[in-house]
Amino acid sequence: MDLVPHSYYLCSAEQSRFMDEKTISEFGIDGFTLMEIAGTRAADFIQSQLPSGSHGVFFCGKGNNAGDALVIARLLSQQGFKITICFLSGTGDLSPDTLENLGLLQKLDEDIELLDWEDFNPSAFDFIVDGMLGTGLNSDVRAPYSDAISWINTQEVPVFALDVPTGLHADSGLILGTAVQADFTLSFGALKTGFYLNQGFDTSGEVILCELSFPNKFKKPTAALIDRSWVEAASPSPKRQKHKYDGGVLYIIAGSEGLTGAGILAAKSVWSAGLGAVVLITPKGLLEIYEKQLVQIIKKPVGDRDDVYFKEEHVEQVLDIIAEKPGKVLIGPGLGRQQETIRFTQSILRNFEGDVLIDADALFALSKMENRKRPEGSNWILTPHPGELKTLFNQEVNDDFDQLNLTKEKAREEKITLLSKGMPSIVGTETGDAYLTGYETRIFSRAGFGDVLAGKVGAYWLKYSSSELACFYGLLDGFQKAQQYFVENSGSLAPIDII
Numbered sequence: 299m300d301l302v303p304h305s306y307y308l309c310s311a312e313q314s315r316f317m318d319e320k321t322i323s324e325f326g327i328d329g330f331t332l333m334e335i336a337g338t339r340a341a342d343f344i345q346s347q348l349p350s351g352s353h354g355v356f357f358c359g360k361g362n363n364a365g366d367a368l369v370i371a372r373l374l375s376q377q378g379f380k381i382t383i384c385f386l387s388g389t390g391d392l393s394p395d396t397l398e399n400l401g402l403l404q405k406l407d408e409d410i411e412l413l414d415w416e417d418f419n420p421s422a423f424d425f426i427v428d429g430m431l432g433t434g435l436n437s438d439v440r441a442p443y444s445d446a447i448s449w450i451n452t453q454e455v456p457v458f459a460l461d462v463p464t465g466l467h468a469d470s471g472l473i474l475g476t477a478v479q480a481d482f483t484l485s486f487g488a489l490k491t492g493f494y495l496n497q498g499f500d501t502s503g504e505v506i507l508c509e510l511s512f513p514n515k516f517k518k519p520t521a522a523l524i525d526r527s528w529v530e531a532a533s534p535s536p537k538r539q540k541h542k543y544d545g546g547v548l549y550i551i552a553g554s555e556g557l558t559g560a561g562i563l564a565a566k567s568v569w570s571a572g573l574g575a576v577v578l579i580t581p582k583g584l585l586e587i588y589e590k591q592l593v594q595i596i597k598k599p600v601g602d603r604d605d606v607y608f609k610e611e612h613v614e615q616v617l618d619i620i621a622e623k624p625g626k627v628l629i630g631p632g633l634g635r636q637q638e639t640i641r642f643t644q645s646i647l648r649n650f651e652g653d654v655l656i657d658a659d660a661l662f663a664l665s666k667m668e669n670r671k672r673p674e675g676s677n678w679i680l681t682p683h684p685g686e687l688k689t690l691f692n693q694e695v696n697d698d699f700d701q702l703n704l705t706k707e708k709a710r711e712e713k714i715t716l717l718s719k720g721m722p723s724i725v726g727t728e729t730g731d732a733y734l735t736g737y738e739t740r741i742f743s744r745a746g747f748g749d750v751l752a753g754k755v756g757a758y759w760l761k762y763s764s765s766e767l768a769c770f771y772g773l774l775d776g777f778q779k780a781q782q783y784f785v786e787n788s789g790s791l792a793p794i795d796i797i
């Protein structure tokens with residue numbers, strides 16, 4: 299996680315509380331000051347979005363989330379905004395800092411409307427601020443909070459959620475009962491994992507990080523967001539190649555009768571990432587197809603003319619080929635699930651002491667393997683989709699939060715790099731770190747895109763020698779190509795064209 303700027307860290311509610319408490323008790327900045335900073339940053343943002351004189355309604359609970367809302371209300375009232383504040387649980391039981399902020403608000407001369415939910419009279423507001431519940435949410439949202447949420451979600455004016463949209467679980471991104479549908483979420487101190495998991499992506503709107511004064515040493519994130527800016531800054535400059543084999547060769551072991559498309563997509567994807575040294579290993583019976591489709595790419599046939607899928611008897615030959623030049627292996631796309639192919643794949647995985655990217659049908663073969671120990675000196679990247687992840691580790695994955703936890707846990711336990719495809723896509727590393735995409739990646743689950751992604755990951759693995767960077771670039775570039783294709787072709791999908 300050393301390479302990641304802190305603004306890309308993703309934290310849980312507990313980690314947010316931890317940073318808060320440590321900053322207050324050990325570092326010496328009190329909670330009231332932190333609340334003032336949070337509110338100031340949020341007020342600046344809201345002000346930048348709206349004309350002065352706008353009328354906002356601020357929904358407040360009784361915890362510190364409401365305190366943030368009261369700071370914002372106070373600051374905006376001084377800038378010509380009209381303010382209505384609606385308390386969901388009255389004002390008799392406010393947290394100490396929130397109560398203090400209510401006191402400050404009442405000292406102002408401005409005409410600020412303060413009322414309880416029972417007296418709330420829906421009228422035309424220009425914007426809504428959600429200061430009901432933040433990281434303190436601990437169960438399904440109760441009335442009257444749920445009633446307020448129902449009303450908020452029918453309004454067409456901008457909704458600014460403070461820290462977390464009320465009802466969204468900050469860790470899992472699951473909606474507890476009901477949740478505020480935010481246009482903007484102003485997240486304090488650190489981004490939350492829940493914005494990018496499960497319903498979080500569709501509930502949080504645009505996420506804005508409002509930095510607080512938490513010292514970096516207290517930041518212990520659950521994961522980090524993958525972003526091109528820091529990924530590029532963290533990449534070593536690729537070694538200048540004199541010869542096309544200098545960076546090593548990517549050997550692709552793919553394809554079977556009826557599934558040659560997967561091998562073609564993967565090989566073209568590697569090629570288009572600018573990697574010249576690609577060798578496609580194929581059963582001899584399929585060579586003709588590849589000769590027509592992959593003119594630029596070197597093919598090495600194994601077995602006999604009537605072999606149209608890999609068999610155990612090809613293992614020796616394949617091991618000899620991949621030992622010819624230094625490089626890495628991509629195994630899986632379109633291999634098929636014949637018993638003989640499964641045994642072939644397992645034997646390669648058991649015997650090859652090098653770097654292997656395991657995808658698609660090779661993941662299936664791996665999941666059927668009794669002893670899954672990696673050979674000494676080998677490094678593995680696995681790229682399962684959610685179904686393959688379940689089969690591989692024989693565990694239920696009910697939602698994205700499970701997927702994040704399982705990906706982290708298994709990557710660390712098995713000392714592998716796990717790129718778990720889905721929305722979001724999650725990368726788990728052998729050191730126990732996790733990274734996830736904060737953008738639309740559902741496209742990778744469409745037929746063909748998995749092969750394109752595997753090709754890209756393989757190419758970048760060779761280029762940078764880092765399995766993590768390989769996964770990040772695969773996800774960034776694969777997505778960029780797919781998105782570009784979508785725009786140009788108004789949504790129709792044909793992966794063969796996007797590589």
Ligand SMILES: NC(=O)C1=CN([C@@H]2O[C@H](COP(=O)(O)OP(=O)(O)OC[C@H]3O[C@@H](n4cnc5c(N)ncnc54)[C@H](O)[C@@H]3O)[C@@H](O)[C@H]2O)[C@@H](O)CC1
Nearest residue numbers: 329332361362363431432433434435436437438439440461
């Ligand atoms: N120093 C601090 O503590 C800071 C806190 N900050 C803010 O404080 C928030 C956390 O404050 P709190 O821990 O007080 O928690 P919240 O303000 O999120 O809410 C806690 C209150 O909500 C009630 N509650 C929990 N679940 C409920 C449900 N399902 N239905 C109805 N009521 C429910 C609890 O009984 C409790 O009274 C953060 O999200 C952030 O907005 C920021 O101001 C930064 C500084």
Ligand SMILES: [K+]
Nearest residue numbers: 431460462464
């Ligand atoms: K909130």
